[in-house]
Amino acid sequence: MNKIKGLFKIQYPIVQGGMIWASGWKLASAVSNSGGLGVIGAGSMYPEVLREHIQKCKKATDKPFGVNVPMLYPNLQEIIEIIIEEDVKIVFTSAGNPKTYTSYLKEKGITVVHVVSSLKFALKAQNAGVDAIVAEGFEAGGHNGRDETTTLALIPMVKEKISIPLIAAGGIATGSSMFAVMSLGADGVQIGSRFVASEEASSHKDFKQMVVDAKEGDTHLTLKELAPVRMLKNKFYNDVAELYVKGPSIDELKTLLGRARAKKGMFEGDLIEGELEIGQVSGLIHDIKPVEQIINDLIINFNETQKQMNRIDF
Known part of the structure; x- marks a missing residue:
C-alpha cells in the first residue's frame, strides 16, 4: 500500500494544495470526490467563513478532506478550535513552528502534516511528531522558502534523512512530473497551480x-x-x-x-x-478544466510515463 494513500485513505496519492483565495469547499470536495485529498485553504478565511466551508465540504463529499492552516495568521487558536469542533481529521500546517499545535491536534485524533521548504525544517517537523511532511521546492507559487532549493534537489535530500511519509510539491502539474518526484523518493504529491486553473477553484x-x-x-x-x-x-x-x-x-x-x-x-x-x-x-498549464478531468489526465500520464520508462534500455 502506498504510504500516502494509506495515511489519508484516498484512491490516489494526490493532495491538492490549500491555497489562499483558490481552495474553497468546491475545489476541496471536487478533488476528494475524484480520488485525491482536497484541502480547504484557511489562510484567506475568517474563522466563521472557514466553519461554513468545512460544513459545505462535508455535504459535498463523503471522502476525506483536510484544512491547511498557515500559522502566521491571526485568530489561529480560534481556527484550530473550529477545526476540532467540526471534526476535521486532517490538518496541514505551514509558515510556522510545527511544535505549536502538533501534539494538541494529534491528541484530538487529527492527522498532522507540515509543509517545509528545506531539510532543516523537515527534520524539525519530524521531531515535532507530525505524521507526514510536504517538501516544497522553490518552483512553487505563493509563499516559499528563502533558500531557493529546487524540488529536484530537495526531495532526495529530505528522503535521505526522514522516516515518515514524504509528499513532494513545487513544479508538479503532470503525471510525468508526479512520476519523477516519486522516483526520487516521494510517496505522493501536492499540486497547487494546476488546480488553480480548474473550474472549481474559487479564484477569479x-x-x-x-x-x-x-x-x-x-x-x-x-x-x-x-x-x-x-x-x-x-x-x-x-x-x-x-x-x-x-x-x-x-x-x-x-x-x-x-x-x-x-x-x-x-x-x-x-x-x-x-x-x-x-x-x-504555470508555463505548462494551457487550459481551465474540471477537477475530475485534471486528475484523470494526471493518472493517465503517470501510467504512460511508467510504461515508457520500463521500455528504456540502459
Whole structure:
C-alpha cells in the first residue's frame, strides 16, 4: 500500500494544495470526490467563513478532506478550535513552528502534516511528531522558502534523512512530473497551480486565464525580507522591482504591499495592482478544466510515463 494513500485513505496519492483565495469547499470536495485529498485553504478565511466551508465540504463529499492552516495568521487558536469542533481529521500546517499545535491536534485524533521548504525544517517537523511532511521546492507559487532549493534537489535530500511519509510539491502539474518526484523518493504529491486553473477553484476567472496565458519566466520569487512569494509579473510586481533598486527598508516594502493585495489580485481579479501568486509550472498549464478531468489526465500520464520508462534500455 502506498504510504500516502494509506495515511489519508484516498484512491490516489494526490493532495491538492490549500491555497489562499483558490481552495474553497468546491475545489476541496471536487478533488476528494475524484480520488485525491482536497484541502480547504484557511489562510484567506475568517474563522466563521472557514466553519461554513468545512460544513459545505462535508455535504459535498463523503471522502476525506483536510484544512491547511498557515500559522502566521491571526485568530489561529480560534481556527484550530473550529477545526476540532467540526471534526476535521486532517490538518496541514505551514509558515510556522510545527511544535505549536502538533501534539494538541494529534491528541484530538487529527492527522498532522507540515509543509517545509528545506531539510532543516523537515527534520524539525519530524521531531515535532507530525505524521507526514510536504517538501516544497522553490518552483512553487505563493509563499516559499528563502533558500531557493529546487524540488529536484530537495526531495532526495529530505528522503535521505526522514522516516515518515514524504509528499513532494513545487513544479508538479503532470503525471510525468508526479512520476519523477516519486522516483526520487516521494510517496505522493501536492499540486497547487494546476488546480488553480480548474473550474472549481474559487479564484477569479481573469486570474485563472492569466495563469493559462503565462509563459516561462513570467513568475518571480520576491519579497524575501517579508515572506518570500512567487508571483506573476504585472504592474504591482514591477513596482516591487523598482523599489528594490533603491534598497528599500522593510517598512517601505510593507507599505507598498499594503493589505489584502493577494485578495485584490487572485480573488477580485485586479490583474494590475493585485498580487498574483502562482508557480513556475504555470508555463505548462494551457487550459481551465474540471477537477475530475485534471486528475484523470494526471493518472493517465503517470501510467504512460511508467510504461515508457520500463521500455528504456540502459
